[in-house]
Amino acid sequence: MIILTDIFEYDKKKDEIGARIQLERKRLRLTQTDLAARISTVDGSNDPIGQSTVANWERGMTLPPIGRLIILAHIFDCDIAYLLGDIKSRKWEHTDINQYTGLTFAAISTLHKAYQQGGTHFPATKLISLMVEEFDFEGISREIFEITELYHRAAYAANLDDTGEFGYTKDGRVMLPVKETMNYKKEQVIRMLNEKIRREIDLVVADVFFSLYEDEIKKTAPGDANTRDG
Known part of the structure; x- marks a missing residue:
């Protein structure tokens, strides 16, 4: 400071x-x-x-x-x-968060506003937290790097007018042509993110549902005095 x-x-x-x-x-x-x-x-x-x-x-x-x-x-x-x-950000804490996490100032500000608003916005911040906690940063970064390499290879092939160039896996197996492989990898990344979002949404919904209806759930739980026979 x-x-x-x-x-x-x-x-x-x-x-x-x-x-x-x-x-x-x-x-x-x-x-x-x-x-x-x-x-x-x-x-x-x-x-x-x-x-x-x-x-x-x-x-x-x-x-x-x-x-x-x-x-x-x-x-x-x-x-x-x-x-x-x-400092570049309007707040010291935003600058510290940016230096510690690499998040942009705009992202930090958006998260902060959502958290401050609370209410219906709180489940959204909880969802983001869950996603970040188990986010496969290494896997996603690797895919992005490979897409970048494929993009470079496609550009090089285009300069050579070599439309028949193929991509290869690390063990030497022939895959799809470079451009198709690149698009496939993009779809893989999107699929990974979508599956995680769906899974984390289910967790957040379940958590919010329980917090809203905890009393009703306890009343109807098996073994509760209100539900026992006799």
């Missing part, structure tokens, strides 16, 4: 900082005047800022003072480090 020990270092990054402020302002669909008004309201000082101040920040002519940076981060719901160009 970067420690802001020398704010003067950021004077060299005024253009980048200004671009981040402009990007976040537009994301919230605010005009420069709107943003200036919000900052002044939060600040509560007797010296409100105007549109020209925000314009100067965005053009990289001046830097917001640390107090205004804190307010901007609050308005934009992001970390100050993002506004200062120290």
Whole structure:
């Protein structure tokens, strides 16, 4: 994590900082005047800022003072480090997750929103968790690599106008022509994913069903007092 020990270092990054402020302002669909008004309201000082101040920040002519940076981060719901160009994602935790897992910032943000919404969206995040837990990363990666190799071979054959080139398995057995083999492998990957999705959906549905109707299930379970004879 970067420690802001020398704010003067950021004077060299005024253009980048200004671009981040402009990007976040537009994301919230605010005009420069709107943003200036919000900052002044939060600040509560007797010296409100105007549109020209925000314009100067965005053009990289001046830097917001640390107090205004804190307010901007609050308005934009992001970390100050993002506004200062120290991290690529709007949140430190997203940056950490990206570096730890390799997930894109868009994927992390989507998962986070789905989890926050809860309710009907929670089974979806649970499904994704189950899929990732037992995902055959090595197998899928191997298939993708082999498809890439086949694509290269097909392109090479096309340059030679060699439409009769065949693909081979590792033990030397002749398979389908390269392009057909490539399509077959793609279908194999899709089939693997579809089978996993169907299986994990069944698990999630069963789990959600039990959690919703646990009391009713217990009442009708074999051996329950309500179902015994006599």
